[in-house]
Amino acid sequence: MRRVIxxxxxxxxxxxxxxxxxxxxxxxxxEAYYECEHExxxxxxxxxxxxxxxxxxxxxMLDGLPPADFEDLVRSTLPxxxxxxxxxxxxxxx
Numbered sequence: 675m676r677r678v679i680x681x682x683x684x685x686x687x688x689x690x691x692x693x694x695x696x697x698x699x700x701x702x703x704x705e706a707y708y709e710c711e712h713e714x715x716x717x718x719x720x721x722x723x724x725x726x727x728x729x730x731x732x733x734x735m736l737d738g739l740p741p742a743d744f745e746d747l748v749r750s751t752l753p754x755x756x757x758x759x760x761x762x763x764x765x766x767x768x
Contacts, residue, residue: 695737696747702730703751724760731761 706726710719727748734744749756 692739692743695734695739696743699730699734699737699739699744700747700751703727703748706730707752707755718755718758720755720758720760723755727759727761 706723707718709726710723711717712719731741731744735741739747745761748759748761752759
């Protein structure tokens, strides 16, 4: 019983940690988007944005966030930009 409780706590701690990581990266994704805006948001430098997202994805993977979760996070954080994003396909990495 003690081992089961320990595993549950460990799982909860991991989920709590991953939720914190998701929140952190959602903010960083939004910042990356703002950095790529020009003409008061009327134009977006998608090349720079995609480069920034690739860099952020590497960091997120190192922090334990699965690539698929990062992709979902990008699409939910930047729905207006999703059609023009080129998120690296690294599902088998990390």
